[in-house]
Amino acid sequence: MSQPESAVADAQAGGRSGQEPLAKLAKRYGLRRAIARPRFPVYLRQLWQRRHFILTYATSRNVTKYSNSALGQLWQVLTPLLNAAIYYVMFGLILGGKGDIVNYPAFLLTGMFVFTYTQRTVTAGAKSISGNLSMIRALHFPRASLPLAYTIQELQQLAISMGVLFVIVVATGEWPTWFWLMIPVVLGLQTMFNIGAGLVVARLGAQMRDLNQLLPFITRTWLYASGVFFSIQEKVVESAEMPQWVANVMYLNPAASYIEWMREILIGTYRPEFGHHPPPMVWMSCVFWAVFALGFGFWYFWRAEERYGRG
């Protein structure tokens, strides 16, 4: 016999009733079930151990993303700029979305760039699991690495967009103030929210295949509800004569909160001393969404960990 008697004896000792002896044999030698979801803290630790993979994967995807277009990485900036140009003509000039806003170009671009960051992360996150099934079926790693890598990829690209945004905002006549030191805080909170949102849509996208088709409509509705090219207070309450709480709810949606806070920081005429009354509790909404989304996102994604890649 190839193996010592003990192993055979072990198997036989447990009786010959099929499953039982093998389960016992496994236990005796300390073998574990191949599929088992680690406890939540363990999962987070495993994820931390994979940080090099997550970073390298994000960077690699960035490198290859525009590899077959002539303008390459420039599209990262050109896309929101072109979008902003269309909205400027449509809503700013033709439909009069401009209203009483003093520095409309800066207002519009800030909204556009901040919103684009969240929108792109959510759209990418929804495909992070369903688009990588072959990798999930071949390699072992905490699956949250993928949506995380997609968020970090967008974060890396955000660095370029923010640089362009600052240049344009300064060109429209805003001058850097001490308030600008708060920018990293806002972006940090927004990134926390994006990670959480990315994790949630990653699980949803893995389970509902139609989500990718639906997402463009959802994000477009979100864009309109977040006051990217109009002032929510002015259009909703003053023009449309809806009750104030409708505007407040719109202001408390995460995208609008981050946009509003960023505008208050970047645009001098967008502060109380210039007659603009910022919506109440915007910063509290920003912090709440960041903490809530991050915590809930990881937990929600982890709950289905062992089911990704099946079917």
Add this chain to the structure above:
Amino acid sequence: MAELTKELSQVKGDKPAVSGKDVRVHPNPDPPGKAPLDVPTGTPTVIVDDLHIVYRVYGAASDAEKGNAVNALTRILRRQGRPQMKEVHAVKGVTFVAYHGDAIGIVGRNGSGKSTLLRAIAGLLPPHKGAVYTDGQPSLLGVNAALMRELTGERNIVLGCYAMGMTPAEVKEKYQEIVDFSGIDEFVQLPMSTYSSGMGARLRFAISSAKTHDVLLIDEALATGDREFRKKSEERIRQIRESAGTVFLVAHDLRVIEQTCNRVIWLHKGKIKMDGDPKEVIAAYNKG
């Protein structure tokens, strides 16, 4: 082991194709000589216990339903879910025990459940019924899915190593070894999309085999590259067997299996048809 295998298959009510006497596990395919390497130490490393795997397949719709919006709508209205969803019972009650030092070949026709079985052992597919118990984390040999064609070989090596869970120090240490083993030399600076298929295969094999594993699962990895590289990779597999506890090998090239394995499992339609000495199982497989 022979008794064990026989009993288990009888418990399942599954008559082995050959009588008990022939179904044996030979620890030593080549007598004396290079014995030490092939002798299992007797500790079980993988236990597969009455494993059933059921796949869900989408998109197997009939032509009449395909892409028809009206049908899709009525389906949603009637809350019928997905009629295209089909269940495929790929592995139907497989039971065996693998020991430290075993190199197990898995043979069988296309669609007999070989790759599915490997994935289940690797813990990548949840069992429908039964269980897989393993010592440590079994890994599939193959990082192809993590590599990107547009990236240079250099970046792909780093990416692949991280994807397999290496630390930066390990990546640094293995990097040169991977380049040397793959033999792609200065091509490492070029994107992988410029490689010939042989070169790509060599680099992929070099990356995937750079990590040592407790339990290694190889799916058709040896069938690539030129003759020289094939020899090299067979040698590498032998080394891996030395350091790894157990190796599983799926290949259509029976010669490779006969040379590298000390035990062969023949899968037929999701069930074990035969389990034992490579020469005997392969002979029976060729006949049947």
